[in-house]
Amino acid sequence: MLINIDLLDRVKIRGHKLVSACPACREGGADQTGTHFFLDTITGKFGCAAHPGDKEHRKRIWALVGIREERPALTRAQRREYAQRKARENALLRQAQSNSARAAACLADIVEEYAWDEYDMWEASPLRLEAPSHDDWKHFLRLWPDTGHNIWIGCVYDTGGEEHHAHFRTKEEWLKLDTPPGHRIAPATFHHGPSRTLDAVATTPFMVVDIDSAIGFKPTKPGDIAANKAAGRALIRWMVEACGLHLLAVLDTGSKGLHAYFQRPPDDQIRAWQSIANSLGIDKGILANHAAPLRLPGCLHEKTALPARLVFLDLNQHTTSQLS
Ligand SMILES: [Zn+2]
Incomplete structure (x- = not known):
């Protein structure tokens, strides 16, 4: 319970x-x-x-x-x-919840205990990410499972009309392109186009954690933004080491925060993470919104004009739990 x-x-x-x-x-x-x-x-x-x-x-x-x-x-x-x-899941969840209760009381403890320097995170990345490259979006795309379903890539509004069918392609088809038609991707695979909606979703391989206010509020000043990212990296490390989640990728959005892609846990675990999202400073909606248009590496942020970039990438995940 x-x-x-x-x-x-x-x-x-x-x-x-x-x-x-x-x-x-x-x-x-x-x-x-x-x-x-x-x-x-x-x-x-x-x-x-x-x-x-x-x-x-x-x-x-x-x-x-x-x-x-x-x-x-x-x-x-x-x-x-x-x-x-x-029973196994509940044990993990209680651990997560007990840790999150501590987090709500004192997120500073996690940030201190699980501090993860950006350089160390980059070093820990199973795939070596040298300087940002034109092909980073393709490296990132390789995270999506080979199910033969469609993956959506585009700009936020490239959905809904018949003209948007071209934004739904298989991974193999996308990998043949040099440049993506827009810098957003949905964290799911789809049965069909032209609408990026939840009822068209085929598989949901990820739980995406959008860390936008791990310092207790949404940062606007450079110092606060750096602090939010540092807190975010600690939170990610804690989610891996204390809560048993499998980290697949970390994207620096080019603005205030980080996107962490985890191998998708069962639904009730996602609900539990949603229930404690606010106390951890992570976006509750994105945790389970598999049709959300998220940033691709290289995507320029509207406000800062800085590109989103990959900090961590693990392409070694392959389990049946990706299919749901
Ligand atoms: Zn009572």
Whole structure:
């Protein structure tokens, strides 16, 4: 059972213990000081200090702030396997959530503990990225799986009309071109054009983390932008080392932040990441918007006129979990 921390009010965190206003008490006008609800972010145990042992009250809390999962109809063997997988995922999620609770309390800890210098990130990249080159968009494109489906590349508005079919091509077709027709790419493959919409999505190989306010706000000054990127690199390293995500690519957007591409975890993990996105300073919407037009390497930023560039690229991922 997982609680959506973003829905709680008056959150206070000490170590792995979280205390906040009890959403069920608040419904009845009680707990104005906001101290009834407690959650152990390691075990996931939660309850209301004013209603110990009250099952209905706990159920109500769950209905208000729990993260729900859909359970498909399965055979007994599948159910067992599903339960085992679930247990593993939940353990990872609790770890992530307990870490994120700490993050919300003190993101500075992560930034300090997991600091990742840009040079070290570049050094750690399995694919050596020398000076930015004209072909970086092709290197990046190789991350998309060889499913034979279409990949969308274009400008933001190259979608919708029949004239936009040319923006949907297979990876093989794109790789034959010298220059892309626009500097945006969607983090998915598509069954068909001409619309870059979620119902045309065929596979979703990635979870994209857009780090735009890891310092607690959207930076505008150069010093803050550098600090946001440094915090972002630490966050990425923490997501890999503490949360077990597989990092595929990091793109410096040429403006305020970073885009980190991770191998796509299961849906409920993505939902859990969405539930803690705000406290981590990452964009909640992009986490699961596989049809979003994201920057390609070389894409010039509208405001800074600086190009987006690849900082890290790992092309060694190939698992069946890419298909969904
Ligand atoms: Zn209560």
